[in-house]
Amino acid sequence: MKFGIDVGGTTVKIGVVEANRIIDKYEIPTIKETLFEDISSFLKDYISKNSIQNIEGIGFGLPGNVVNNYIYNLPNIGIKDIDLTKEMDKHFPGVLVIAQNDANVAALGEMLYHNEYKNACMITLGTGVGCGIVLNGKVLEGVHGAAGEVGHMCIAGEYNFSCACGLKGCLETVASATGVVRLAKYHYKEYETKLASEFTAKDVFDLAKQKDPLCLFVVDKVAYYIAKCISILGITVDVDVYYIGGGVSKAGDILIDAIKKHYKTLALFAVKNVKIEQATLLNDAGMLGAAGLIIKDEQ
Amino acid sequence: MKFGIDVGGTTVKIGVVEANRIIDKYEIPTIKETLFEDISSFLKDYISKNSIQNIEGIGFGLPGNVVNNYIYNLPNIGIKDIDLTKEMDKHFPGVLVIAQNDANVAALGEMLYHNEYKNACMITLGTGVGCGIVLNGKVLEGVHGAAGEVGHMCIAGEYNFSCACGLKGCLETVASATGVVRLAKYHYKEYETKLASEFTAKDVFDLAKQKDPLCLFVVDKVAYYIAKCISILGITVDVDVYYIGGGVSKAGDILIDAIKKHYKTLALFAVKNVKIEQATLLNDAGMLGAAGLIIKDEQ
Numbered sequence: 349m350k351f352g353i354d355v356g357g358t359t360v361k362i363g364v365v366e367a368n369r370i371i372d373k374y375e376i377p378t379i380k381e382t383l384f385e386d387i388s389s390f391l392k393d394y395i396s397k398n399s400i401q402n403i404e405g406i407g408f409g410l411p412g413n414v415v416n417n418y419i420y421n422l423p424n425i426g427i428k429d430i431d432l433t434k435e436m437d438k439h440f441p442g443v444l445v446i447a448q449n450d451a452n453v454a455a456l457g458e459m460l461y462h463n464e465y466k467n468a469c470m471i472t473l474g475t476g477v478g479c480g481i482v483l484n485g486k487v488l489e490g491v492h493g494a495a496g497e498v499g500h501m502c503i504a505g506e507y508n509f510s511c512a513c514g515l516k517g518c519l520e521t522v523a524s525a526t527g528v529v530r531l532a533k534y535h536y537k538e539y540e541t542k543l544a545s546e547f548t549a550k551d552v553f554d555l556a557k558q559k560d561p562l563c564l565f566v567v568d569k570v571a572y573y574i575a576k577c578i579s580i581l582g583i584t585v586d587v588d589v590y591y592i593g594g595g596v597s598k599a600g601d602i603l604i605d606a607i608k609k610h611y612k613t614l615a616l617f618a619v620k621n622v623k624i625e626q627a628t629l630l631n632d633a634g635m636l637g638a639a640g641l642i643i644k645d646e647q
Numbered sequence: 648m649k650f651g652i653d654v655g656g657t658t659v660k661i662g663v664v665e666a667n668r669i670i671d672k673y674e675i676p677t678i679k680e681t682l683f684e685d686i687s688s689f690l691k692d693y694i695s696k697n698s699i700q701n702i703e704g705i706g707f708g709l710p711g712n713v714v715n716n717y718i719y720n721l722p723n724i725g726i727k728d729i730d731l732t733k734e735m736d737k738h739f740p741g742v743l744v745i746a747q748n749d750a751n752v753a754a755l756g757e758m759l760y761h762n763e764y765k766n767a768c769m770i771t772l773g774t775g776v777g778c779g780i781v782l783n784g785k786v787l788e789g790v791h792g793a794a795g796e797v798g799h800m801c802i803a804g805e806y807n808f809s810c811a812c813g814l815k816g817c818l819e820t821v822a823s824a825t826g827v828v829r830l831a832k833y834h835y836k837e838y839e840t841k842l843a844s845e846f847t848a849k850d851v852f853d854l855a856k857q858k859d860p861l862c863l864f865v866v867d868k869v870a871y872y873i874a875k876c877i878s879i880l881g882i883t884v885d886v887d888v889y890y891i892g893g894g895v896s897k898a899g900d901i902l903i904d905a906i907k908k909h910y911k912t913l914a915l916f917a918v919k920n921v922k923i924e925q926a927t928l929l930n931d932a933g934m935l936g937a938a939g940l941i942i943k944d945e946q
Contacts, residue, residue: 414918467790481883483787490885491766494917497882502913504874505804513915576801583796584780584883585885586789616812618712618793 350642351391351406352457354450355636357424358598360387363635364394370632370639380426388439405444405642406436409453409634419449446641450634451496452487452624454627455480457637458591461629466589470627471498471574473596477520477527480637481585487641488585499524503576508533522573524598525549532566539565553599567599571606575614578607582619593627600626649941650690650705651756653749653933656723657688660935663693667759669931669938679725687738704743704941705735708752708933715744716791745940749933750795751786753926754779756936757890760928766886769926770873772799772895776819776826779936780884786940787884799825802875806833822872824848824895831865838864852898866898870905874913877906881918892926899925 352370354361357378364372376390395403412422419430436445450458451614455470459482462468466485472478477499481488488495501518502514509521510532523526528549536543541562542555556563592604604626611624629636651669653660656677663671675689694702711721718729735744747755754769758781761767765784771777776798780787780869787794798819799812808820808829820826827848841854855862877889890944891903907923914921928935 384873388701403849443811483782488782491887492885492917494882494915495885497885497915497917500882500915501879503802514915515915537787580800580879581883582791583793583799584880585787586796615797615812616793616796618791618796631761 349401350404350639351404352409352635352639353387353406354409354638355383355411355422355425356450356634357411361631361635362387362390362394363632363639365639366638368463368636368640370635373632373635378425383425383427384430384432384435384439388436392439403443405446406434406440407453407638407641408445408447409450410447411450413493414447414449415489415491417445419447420493421555426536442493442640446581448487448489448638448641449478449480449493451478452480452482452489453607453637454593454629454633455482455637455643456487456640457590457633457635458593458627458629459485459589460636460640461633462589463587468587468591469496469578469581469587470591470593470633471577472594472627473523473525473574473592474594476522476592477526479581481581481587483585483587486643498577498581501577503579503580504573507531516627519573519577523570523577523596528552528570528596529564531569532562535562535565537540538562549596550598553596553602557602561633567602568606570596572610575607575610578611578622578624579614579616579619582622583616587622588625589625591625591627591631593630597626615646648699649703649729649938650933651708651936651938652686652705653708653752653937654682654710654721654724655933656695656710660934661686661689661693662931664935664938664940667762667935667939672934673929677724682724683729683734683738687735689788691738694830702742704745706740706752706937706940707731707744707746708749709746709935711751712792713746713748714790715746715790718746719792743941747786747788747937747940748777748779748792750777751779751781751788751810752936752940753794753892753928753932753938754781754890754936755786755936756932757889757892757928758797758925759935759939760932761888764887766884767793767888767890768877768880768884768886769890769892769932770876771893771926772822772824772891773893774824774875776823777893778880780880780886782856782884782886785942786936791900797876797880800876800879802879806830818872818876822869826853827865827869827895828886830868831861834861834864837861848895849897850888852895852901855898856901866901869895869904870902874906874909877910877921877923878913878915881921882915884920886921888922888924890924890926892929892932896925
């Protein structure tokens, strides 16, 4: 039995996982000052109430930069510079603890859930754009924890919008929820549209489904850049399947089909036949993936 | 003791490797019809003459597409569709045989030689542009054998030159030896130059060192695109060190320094401090890397 802990800005999701399935789940509030004490207390209570004898480990998905279990920064929570191995060892001496950033963990969760491939990427289109890369069943962290930071792949030079990271033309500036809105505003006067002066990414996709000219154009552009990113992942990490997740992915087929269309023209021949699918797990991916980090090194 | 076999278009380099050092090396001609028989005969002779009792395995670097020891295509030799495991098992039953494409193998060789990092990429700038990716001491092959095919990363949209692969704007169209010449021809009338009407990539770098305006411009452009590629590798596979190898890399500091300059402006903050170095092993990298494929799975 493993615990998979998905730490978010407002709540911590705690999953009890056996054989890659969530058998029980809970939520506690995220309180910056006592985060790991709160989680540990909850786990101890659960273990005691359920007379659990043996836990394989505790996996964490954290919203920020984590390398080798060292938490550099969780900006949305306001936590910095914590050695998670030490911190958890106070409460659970000797228990295996492994943490990764939430995009990596979600990718692993999605992969484990489908249980079809061992090499997968999940691109998460939310407020920003994240990506987790799973190779041979293990999350690729990267030497600086930057593997999968494709939100900052500068492939949208056509617009060259400034990104919060300091670079220009990042994928995130055109393919995140705010990026979708930014693109629609940029082209607002060029196409007919039923979009009001203020709107969300969801509005853009909803109107695109009704064949609104501006929104159709924007969805096609967003899909193009995501496809371009996948074509580059294809010749760098070369996996079987790319899951598209996050709020923007709820647009569904209109987005996924357009990504597939562009991918065919952008991909190198050797990697043309990959799967591109909407992610299905949504809220549970974090817990399942976090627990999935706990694997013995027999592989 | 391991054998590292580096198969080229005209010769096969055979290295005898112990503790990641080449202790003996030989060359035999590449003969399409009898390639693996010739190699096996040579190895059997060597083993017998030197009374070798135990070999750990035979590693191959092959110029083409190889996945899981299946040789799909070696275009420069004219060999297709060979199951190398079966083929070598005829001659060396039970001996561990592992093959990879030559760019991967050269990257592994360079990494083993320096023995400083376990995560490295080597970008080879030759007739084409190849790249090997080594993660945690192991070559990343990719599901379709396409991991590291960064020569076909379409990041030179500014020129959008057609590539042999069918795509446009591939890195290879501007950063290979022919790419360097192509760029210089493209800009030939825009800058003063001492370049004759026919010239090589080496001429461009040699004149750049003498501050020839056209050649300085071209070297800077080539370096920009290589830096852009490294900035993308930084947020996909995120390794410690990037070695620049192949014929074009012999230009030395003038190229490497320009790549570093552009990299600083193109890289995401988290990966700004990576090493970018000229590869040093050259001809021996293939043999050393091929032997380096032979590792037991205790890792």
